[in-house]
Amino acid sequence: MNPMRPGKTILVQREVKPLDFLSAGETASEFKETLKSLGISADLCRKTSIVAYEAEMNAVIHGGGGEIILKLDEKSITIVAKDQGPGIENVNLAMQEGYSTAPDFVREMGFGAGMGLPNIKKYSDELNIETEPGKGTTLRALIFLDGSGGE
Amino acid sequence: MRLGDIMNLLEAELLNQRVDLDIELESAFAADLMSDVLALARPGSLMITGLTNIQIMRTASMIDMPAVVFVRGKKPPLETIELAGKLGIPFMITYKTMFETCGLLYEAGISPIHCEKR
Numbered sequence: 173m174n175p176m177r178p179g180k181t182i183l184v185q186r187e188v189k190p191l192d193f194l195s196a197g198e199t200a201s202e203f204k205e206t207l208k209s210l211g212i213s214a215d216l217c218r219k220t221s222i223v224a225y226e227a228e229m230n231a232v233i234h235g236g237g238g239e240i241i242l243k244l245d246e247k248s249i250t251i252v253a254k255d256q257g258p259g260i261e262n263v264n265l266a267m268q269e270g271y272s273t274a275p276d277f278v279r280e281m282g283f284g285a286g287m288g289l290p291n292i293k294k295y296s297d298e299l300n301i302e303t304e305p306g307k308g309t310t311l312r313a314l315i316f317l318d319g320s321g322g323e
Numbered sequence: 324m325r326l327g328d329i330m331n332l333l334e335a336e337l338l339n340q341r342v343d344l345d346i347e348l349e350s351a352f353a354a355d356l357m358s359d360v361l362a363l364a365r366p367g368s369l370m371i372t373g374l375t376n377i378q379i380m381r382t383a384s385m386i387d388m389p390a391v392v393f394v395r396g397k398k399p400p401l402e403t404i405e406l407a408g409k410l411g412i413p414f415m416i417t418y419k420t421m422f423e424t425c426g427l428l429y430e431a432g433i434s435p436i437h438c439e440k441r
Binding site for chain 1: 354355356357358359360361362366372374376377378379381382384385386387402
């Protein structure tokens with residue numbers, strides 16, 4: 173079911189605090205609930221929340237905080253994560269499973285094992301990362317409502 | 324397999340109240356790495372983990388896993404218990420190791436999650 177009328181867009185924007193592991197994931201949970209309440213399928217809600225959750229974790233761990241945006245239009249769900257952190261030095265390397273620059277205390281929480289960006293890629297249909305060392309990173313992930321992007 | 328039967332099999336202690344012990348679980352995923360849970364676990368499967376921080380409940384909720392088993396007798400901190408209550412996720416503690424927990428559940432017919440070659 174597609175609850176979106178042409179031309180209508182829903183936008184939710186939330187701030188992510190740096191190194192706040194108690195609140196991390198709240199935004200992704202909220203996005204999931206928002207989409208669920210709009211009648212978006214469980215599968216798409218799950219994909220979106222995983223993408224948003226990993227992006228939120230990256231902003232919490234590496235980005236010095238930032239903001240996460242959920243956008244929904246008649247064709248797709250978009251997750252945008254922006255931070256003013258140190259940037260990603262080598263995006264190709266960061267996309268490899270197991271490559272991580274996260275500190276040990278993050279790993280002890282079950283994250284930071286180099287699966288964040290690969291997971292975001294896995295669950296999104298289109299992914300674009302703009303990053304500049306010293307300036308920050310903007311990640312934009314798209315999930316198509318008609319499921320045309322596969323898993 | 325019923326959640327209540329899983330609890331008995333693992334001699335586990337249920338930590339939250341008013342839980343539906345009749346939830347049926349067919350598969351399980353065991354890990355201490357939440358990103359692997361997010362990458363591979365399937366909705367509807369049981370999470371088995373030795374980590375107890377608040378992000379365990381967030382992860383279970385994101386991927387629609389209906390229940391969590393903490394192994395090795397690990398007791399979750401208050402914030403984890405509170406979030407589990409808020410999200411309505413039943414969780415239990417077993418004093419068995421992850422290996423034994425998985426072995427018992429596998430023997431009882433709980434299915435693994437298929438991990439694709441990549």
